[in-house]
Amino acid sequence: METTQAFSSEFYTALLPELMLFAGLLALIIIPNLGKGTFRIPGTQIRLPWFMGGERYALTSNPHLPAWIATITLTGAFLAVGDSLRGGIDSLLVMSSDADEAKELLMINGFSRVFELIFFGALALASFASMNRLKVEGIGAKLDVEKLYNNRRQADFYILMLTCGLGMSVVALAQDLFVLFIGLELASFSTYVLVAFLKETKAGAEAGMKYFIVGSVASGVGLYGLSMLYLWAGSLQFDVLAATFATSGTEPLPLIGIGFVLVGFGFKVSAAPFHFAAPDAYAGASSPVAGVLATASKAMGMVGLIRMLLIVAAPESSEGSAVWLVCLGALAALTMTWGNLAALGSTNPKRMLAYSSVAHAGYMLAGLTAVGAWTWDPSFAGQEGEAALMVLTALLFHMVVLVAFKLGAFLVLSILESDGDASRLSSLGGLAKREPLLAFGMFIFMISLAGVPPMAGFLSKLMVIMGIVNVGVGTGAESLSDFHWVWWLALLMVLNSAVSVFYYLRVAVVMFFDAPEEGREGPLPSGWQVRTSIFACVLVTILVGIFGDSILEMCRSAAESLTTNW
Amino acid sequence: MIDPALVSGLSALMFVIGLGGAFTRKNAIIVLMCIELMLNAANMQFAAAAVYHGDTTGWVYTIFAIAIAASEVAIGLAIFLAMYGQHDTISLDDVAVLKN
């Protein structure tokens, strides 16, 4: 592992994606403001053009511009990450200084890269697709206030997208719990506003409020947990926390602190019972944003959980298995069951997808539980955490592919929203007749979510199950009672999958069987951007399901990079 | 110097009050205040811990946390404003178009 200091040359190379984001952010703020603005030299009548404000140029006043800037930035960042992954990344640790007592700030390795991939990929798709979702009312410099205002908001929206991305990547990179928290808050604040972006509707404003309030409480709790951990360990550096936990991990203070922090991240991954705001937020937000919440934001929460639970309260620092094992197992079981049961009767496709995302959180938590359990079988210890590695790979893989089919599903709903409404199941009615390809895409997303082969969702779910079972089975088990109880989580998971098929399939039935709603017989609004995004999602969903080996390898090396110390 | 334990205790009290208030009060502004209370409980604990450990990072954390709290209030109030514009109320119980 190489180390470097902040603002060194390696630092810039390694953080290229984030810097791109930053540049894009600046561009987004500046470019729409470029205009024929002048600056009067005080005391004179001389007006010097300083190109800010005033009447905008034709190009800079173009409301499509922010979207393109954001999309290109995010795509560039995505590609940069992908490029760095392609060559196989060495870990790079960014220290605060080159002194001995310097603190670890950021860690760029496979693990963080994969998450960056998830974040930027999801955000890029969402912002690309949002071009069709956020309507541009008029183009040009000379418009009435109403329209100018709307155009202005275009820029706001994409700025928030970029800040969100920036915050998330900080979360992925952070080596200090507080840095992680700052990143989390940055991303959270952005998402609060993004959710509330449709503030001119009742649902939008309400969704933003709920997401904000519950999110704030959760982060308040999390911050309090942080403060307790700080009180306990005297530092929020992960390595320090981990080392301290290994020696005095069973004291009440760190346990309470971890519990608090768990709540904070639990909200982000929408684990039950912290998920309540999620369905409301998804329902009120515009669909691409909801898609981001369900994929990137969830992945961000998972980063936090992984760091907290696997690095700090590492399983091997406790006897047998991690202290939080039972707690997380219960949480996982509750989350997946709750999510699926709630989705079962939901007639709003967005809420249905929200609950399904809760269920998926449950699956991921189940996987995480298994990681916590891998040390139970002493013979695993000799295998350098092979079992844990497998689950972790599965988790990462699941989060990667989830972007394709979860976001894809939301994007399909996004087109329907542009058509009028997507808050009823019947909005999807007759989609197969209206837009056969879209219906086909949606069907692919649905069965992938349900975990039907050969879609990516099947492979990822299989991987998670396999990881759990691997831990559960241990070595030399001869009967069910020899298994670790996490095996039963796998059983619960497959049964939940079976339940989930019901509501996923209902979407398919509505699309292929039911008649369209009154007055919605024709084709959907056009918009090649969103359709391209959906197409990309379909492609990834199918291809990764069939030829996902390279992605799998990537996730594996990412997981390895997290666990090099195991 | 005040015993950090006392400060911690106070912060715990503040936290509990904040959390309790957050789910007992209907008025969104009051809930926001309660959330601030929770954040400040954390701040206080950070400060106390910084003192206890003699670690300056804790102060930095506190300052950052205050900044976070501030921006949170800003965002929150903006969202409440938008909500009021649509629902004509800031009572959390009455804003329940989305449910189930």
Add this chain to the structure above:
Amino acid sequence: MAGSTLSEIATPEITELAPLIVLLPMIAFAVILFLGRVFNGNPTWKNTVKEGGIIALGVMGAVLVLSLLLIADFIGSVQAGHDSVFHWFTSGVWDGTSAGVSTDKFGFGLYVDHITVMLLFVAAFLCLLINVFSIGYMNTDPINDNRNHRFYAEFTLFCSGMLGMVLADSFLWLFIFWEIMGLCSYLLIGFYYERPSAAYAAKKAFLTTRVGDVFLMIGLVMLWDLFGSLDYTVVFDSANIEHVAEHSAGTLQWALGLMFIGAVGKSAQFPLHVWLPDAMEGPTPVSALIHAATMVNAGLYLVARMFPFFGAEALHGDLADLAYIIAVVGGITAVMAAAIAFVQMDLKKVLAYSTMSQLAYIFTGLGCALYLANTLDWHHNEKDHYIVIVAFGAALFHLFNHAMAKGMLFMASGSVIHEVHHAHHHLHHHDDHGDGHGDDHHDEEFDAQSMENMGGLASKMPITATAMLVGSASIMGLPLIGGFWSKEGIIANAWRVAQDDPRFLLPAMCVLIGAGMTGFYMSRMWLKTFAGKPNNEVAAHVGPTNIWIKTPLFILTFVSLSSVFLAGMGFTHWAPDENYAFMQEKSLVDGIIYEMQHAFANSDAYFFIITYIAIAMGAVAGPGLAMALYGGKLEDGESAKPWMTPVISLNAWVMNRFNFDNSAFAESTLAVALQNRLYIDHYYDMAMVKIVAGLSNKVAQADSDVIDGTIKTIETGSQSLSTAVRSLTTGSARDYILMVAVGMLAIFMLVWGVA
């Protein structure tokens, strides 16, 4: 006794053409069906090819020739010929030891022995004759227009099945062809498918025989278990039988017993007899061939096939109970069917019950023969040997006689019905004659099969009347004619066995009484139809029949009459035995004299008495009673052929002299019960409707309510659970925060509890 030994009589090779006996009709089936579809309605097809009748005729002729060739090879041999024709499949079983898996081959081959030869001749000969008859019968009936190809196709398929069953070399293939016959029977009974009664009868026939077949199949499976094969060559091998007899003779008896139930079903014996009378819904040639002459003999054939088991030394006495059961079933059916025949007005139904009754005779005969074979030391004792051979031969000979006579009777009855029907049409439907309206012979207002509409036909249909007379005489067992020889043999053997085993008194009494009853109902039928005055206008206008119909009647009349020669030729000794093989013993004249002596001048007083009692009942009492009640002089001016005149005169005399009023009997409860077939069908129907249909409806209900209901409950249950879960999402942000707090507390408790 000739000194011919086994070595002198070579085992004949089965001719390579033999498989064609089975294959030709099967091919004809497909050809006729196909051509019939293609050329349906074509004049050449209809008039020249007779809608396939000629093709069938050609095939049947070829089959008869081939069969005769095959028979000729086997005449005089006692050894069975066996030829494996093809491999069907191979499988294996694991006997639970480490020895590995056995290899069991299932194949088809031909097996020809004395029983085969008998049945082969009967089947091939009658198939041909009845085919001739069919052309005269079916093709002249306008209602059959354009669907006779179906008749001929199914007819040939049936022939294939029958011949195949006879020639098959294993019980398995016997069963397979047996089922094919069952199918054809089903199809042909339902030939007039538009009649609900025909549809019902077809179903009933198939289902009833199916019940028997189920037992047969289980029996076969048990037999397979015992021998590891169903091939005759294996199961009849005395070493194998010995091996089985050592430890599972009881099982073998069960297996054979279950197979016998199959035979009961097929041969319409009590209690699976209910289908046969209904089967008369089929066209008359079908009744003649399938339900009188051939298929119903399949059951007898099956039982006769079991002879090697009963006759095996190793199983001495072990199978006596089964033999008794066979005899008793036969005895009961003989009496019961005869009794029901008393009250039938339908010409064909009388014959159907008669068939049932006569088959029962053969069963009794077989039962007795098998009992004798099983209990007597016939392998070593010369006298016992003779007894067994004769007993078995009598039963088989009766099968032959009955097939010939009953085939003829049915054809004759068909001829009568045909002409009565024509006459009826002629009289009442001049305008629309030939438009094919209505049902076959069952017009709403006119039943051409009812003897109420006949009478005095002797003068109008001389050939038919003669055939009917000879046939009836043969069935009744009038001395010297047809069935007399065999029937006497059966009765005598039954009483012989009764001497050894008093249990057999029951079947013995039954066959003795049955003889008298046969005499009565057969006479009644003939007299009501041919003697006396025409019962109505229709009967008075019946005309002679056509040549296609007459020819087979003519031939069969002579066959029945010549049975005395057959008896002389040793048909009564028809058994697998080198000492008594066909024509090996004596010259024809010696044989006839020998048979005569045995029949009329038995040296054993016991049998002497029995014989004369039987003759008295069957040839005197029964017919006499019938003559007193039915028939009478012909219409003035009408005259029968000279050979029938004495019969009619006698009838007229007896009627004058002994006539009495039998209405008291005719209205008695017993008679009503007999008319209702002793209510057996009624109870069967009740059982089907109440138990089977009731149960199945209940089960179907349970299937949708309980099993599928559980699934549906899970569906609705999870939906309501979903509603409950979602109702926790109240919409108020405060509640959400509360839940966060609750969740937090729960986390504390869990982490705390573990740590």
Add this chain to the structure above:
Amino acid sequence: MQLVGFPVVAGIVLLAFVANAKKSAHEKLNNPIRMASFAFSLGLFAYTTAMFFDAFADITTSGLAFNDYKFQDSYEWFPALGIHWTVGLDALSFPMVWLTTFLLPVTIIATWHEKNGATYFPTLLLMGGALIGVFVSLDLFMFYVFWELTLIPMFFLILNWGGKDRKYASQKFFIYTFTASVVMLLGLVTLYLMQPEQIGAGGKYGTMTGRTFDIPTLVEHATAANQNGWFLGESMQKVLFVMLMLGFLVKLPAVPFHTWLPDAHVQAPTGGSMLLAGVMLKMGAYGMFRLPLSMFPHALQHFQLALMIFGMVSLVWGAIVCLGQTNLKKMVAYSSVSHMGVILIGIATMQPMGWAAALFMMFAHGIISPMLFAVCGAFKHHYHSMEIGAMRGMAKHSPWLATSMMFAWMASLGLPLLAGFVAELMMFIALWYFIDLQGWSVLWMVGPALVLALTAAYYLWSMQRTIFEGGDETQPPASLNGDVVPDITNEEKMAMLILAAFTILFGVMPWIGLDMMDDYCRTFFEHMISNGIFKGGA
């Protein structure tokens, strides 16, 4: 031979067609796509038939033994997990593959005029491709993928071309069978992970997990382990056996897991029913042979009684329920349940003959039941009703349909010299042999015997009320609204004739398929006996 290509090509063809079908000229596309699908399926059929006749160089399909595969081919798929695209044929899968390719063109012919042909026929092809995939795969993962993949085309076949309640039926079908198969999946995964880890072993073993999904390797492993005790341990083998069997029993389906079947069948279009009954149900039995029976022989012995009970209950219950049905298609569907009971009983006898009976029953029923459903479909198509008794005197008005119906019914009730009889006969022999050998109660024979009669009863009853009766006083169904009663179309006739011809072919010459199956079962048992896994008096 690139057998791998089959299902893939089928899928690609479908996709190409779907893309075409997007055009507005939908109606015009029907015919060319139908012809193309038909030609393609015919090609597949010719190919598998040629394989059967050993047309391909050095590969013969005779003398196939247990765990001995022909046309084997393997490519890396997910090397990290030990997943390979491994295909191969043995006596177990070959008849099924042939059957699938045989049924595809026949189904296309039988449903020649199905509406929306442009999408219908490719869906059929995809269905066939997925089914072939199930049968050829020798990799657990691949097996499962195709296993689930079959659900999708069938779901659409029911949903888009089905009857009135197709919405409910298609979902029920999907969810019910999916639920069972995910439990099976958990079993497969547990099995996979319980095999000894061999990281770095290379070959079929995953680089990441050190385990393999390769079925031949697993079977070898299992055999070796079973020699000295139980593969994976006694209780674990039992648990896995149950988990796998659950998936297969639902698919089969065995009572009480069968209620999806009548719904699916009644609502499915003719083509869907034909493939569903013809091949898809057999996937359950095939899976049993391929996995639990091959790998868990000890557990099989342990659960023998349970299997026997399942088989008997399915057999009897299905038959009795048939008798209580008034819907023709439902009756036929339940008769499938009953016949699948025969397969279970055959397996439960633990006799080579019983197994061969089960295998041949799969095959024979795969030819007969499509004909049953083709008849039902034609009935529905022409008379717009499925009620028994809605149309009488069919023999008069629709002689072709009547003949086909009678033939199919007779074949299904086990008439000798038609395909189904051989299987039933062998099952009976094996069952009795087994009962006698093990000293089980004779009462076990009561069920099958009863069913022989009951089967005849419900089939004959339905024929009496459809083919027979009526006649001159025509009783056309009210649903025809007084239209002329039509006989079946030429295409339907053709399909019926083909099915009938093969029913006869395999009834008269069962050895064509049975010899292969017999070899398989024989070598299986000899393998198990010689390895001491099946011991005397088991």
